[in-house]
Amino acid sequence: MTLNLRTLPNTKTHQNEIIGAACLINPSFHMDRPAPEQPFQQHFCAISKPNDCIFPWDFNEKVQKESRKMKVEVLPTERALLGFLLAKIHKIDPDLIVGHDIYGYDLDILLHRINANKIPHWSKIGRLKRTVMPKLSSYPSRGASHSEKSAMCGRMVCDIKISAKELVRLKSFDLTELTLQILKQKHVELDFEQIRNMYSSTAMLLHLVELTLIDSCHILNIMYELNVLPLALQITSICGNIMSRTLMGGRAERNEFLLLHAFTEKDFIVPDKEYKKKVPAPVADEEEEVDVTKGKSGQGRRKPAYAGGLVLEPKKGFYDKYILLLDFNSLYPSIIQEYNICFTTITRTEQAKSAENEDDLLSLELPSADLKPGILPTEIRKLVESRRQVKGLMKQEGLSHEQIMQYDIRQKALKLTANSMYGCLGFTFSRFYAKPLAALITMKGREILMKTKDLVQAMNLDVIYGDTDSIMINSNSTDINEVTKLGNKIKGEVNKLYKLLEIDIDGIYKSMLLLKKKKYAALSVHKGPDGKYTTQEEKKGLDIVRRDWSGLAKSVGDYVVSTILSGESRETVVELIHSRLNEVGEQVREGKIPVEEFLITKQLTKNPEDYPDKKSLPHVQVALRLNSKGGKRLKGGDTVAYVICEDGSNLAASQRAYHPDELAKSDSLKIDTKYYLAHQVHPVVSRLCDPIEGTDASHIAECLGLDPAGYRHAAQAREEAGDQELLDTVKVTDEEKYRDCERLMVKCPGATCRREIVLDVPLKGADMYIEASLGKCPNEQCPLIVAKNHVAIGNQLTVAIRDHIKKYYQGWMKCEDMACGARVRKMPLMFQRGHPVCPSCNKGVLNPEVGIPSPLK
């Protein structure tokens, strides 16, 4: 049965009251089968009214007429409605109750209103007869308390908000977004004023009931679409926990049960359940860093308890040769098996037992190879083997669609369970918390990635990046068959090193833009069944895949990425990007972009009133303002959408955030177009274009119609930072390193010769060059070994140095803008961000003609 409530805040008490409900009933639901053709067989709706409204005069009559289409019970008061609902639930006696945000809203409201109206037999919402109502949570809570959840005991509750959070990644998990993204349908969100207004006519009130019923359908269909129950059933049967708890989320508990079963079966005594609050990571020996938990609520993130995966320093840039991506299949579960890591197999070395170096991984001893696999590896092996088996079954001929789905869900559940095993070892509140084991697993992971990198490099290949379990190689080839061959060769070499651990080709990229650790885009190549190759964009970590950037910034960024990856020439790419930016700048300023494109979405990690610094966080401010108006309140875990507006004030942008509805209802608010161009589009695009020659922050700013001067400095700073990095990695050629330097020219000291010898850029290291080019004088007639005349060469070097110092102190400066090209000595009085502004064009900044090259600063 689905449960969907309609609520409205009381105009006097401002407390939410229940005014309507719509339920769908399916008496023959199978939780081990895919969605039935008919989502439900029966339904009913109930509608009452707030105290200060009356039903339209012909409402009852019209409801009767509608009764063939829609069964509606009209009830005079909330009390009557709740009584009716409880009676219905009691009569239907559902095994499963489906809803959206039941644990975050509906259940709490229901219990509060039952309480306030003193409805008898409240416990009928569950299957256990109880007299005392569980303690209700008072308002600023983040969801139903444990005791509240117990109210429905005996019935499973499927809260699709919780399920969706586990199963799909979305911008937000409110019903509007879920309906749109999962069902591709529109959900009508009504604010409480609109709901109140609907009592003014029969047609509108019927429409309200209808919408409530439609929402119920959406909820049910989302559950079907996500296969929530089949998956929960599989997980439950794998872990041996309780299904109603599987549906409530929380991976640790499932794992706990799996291990409890495994250890008990082998006659181990399992760890006690701890009821007392454990202090997370008690590292506080001295006053040094007394745990950096943010906020007192314990909500904020702790300081990491141990080291995790290794991320290789990326060789940033744009690649247009094939890139090979190799990846260890489920690394952590494999490590547990490969090294037989278990509570029962890992011991501390003798000398470490007495000492207090608990955290020292070196004090752990890996079991010898002949030791029987422990419980943990065995369980993982069982999971992996079952999965392989199920995948085998899926390949059988003549399977029904239903069977394939069933197998697929089981294989997914097995994978999920195996993969969550590691996470639970590192979970502070887990019954099987084992920091040393978790730390050991990640350490082995780092070791393996490092070793793989070394091995690949030893094959004379160019490793450009790697993260935790993956490695990317620049093949420098344009022949895909060759690249595949290479991939297989590497695969063979790496896999030789391990019994069970396996690396595999995870992808081949035709082109790739590598910006930072965990930030890249690529065009992956796939061979279709017809043998033809197709490409697909993959974007990881970039601003454009994050929910906290506006749609505008994301769509422009998207265009930029596709253009860069397209394989067009650099000039064309730059041109296309520039013209697109021009267009966007214009459209934004002319107000031709729809408001939705300006929405920025952020999640509240706490209840809005719990933030210590509410003022400067835009989403918190918006949430607080919305909450003060009543209705459904935003709480921790919810996402807030807002736009930055021009509101007449000159507050910082972060304090000019408004909910889109506020913008729609106001005539004084306007989208802050400058903010969106300068703080949304610009940073996103300039980061993407960072490795692209021919454009930079100031160009991009100019195209968008922003003042380019402000960005020049930043662009230069980034360039310098880049130089420094290149220098650090010693990978840079000397050409690049000394590109701003004048070459040293010496004259052959031979009295009759005086042949000019330019010390050209050496191939490898300055020393080697000097030896080679200052050997015998290039003049055939001159027999001199130039380098032997140290004194003469030394003098010439001194003269050259003095000459340069003199030039430096003459202080000639040149305008950075090539088009202006002014050359002056007098320091102007106008400065822009610490740089002198050219007095002749008033735009560019002046750079010293002879300066200190940036890498040497």
Next chain:
DNA sequence: ATGCTAGGTGTCTTCT
């Protein structure tokens, strides 16, 4: 109330 760590980026505050 409850999976982990690594990493980038924006905004505000504090220090130099």
Next chain:
DNA sequence: AGAAGACACCTAG
């Protein structure tokens, strides 16, 4: 003024 640090979010794996 600019660097440095705290904090907040979101993502990769």
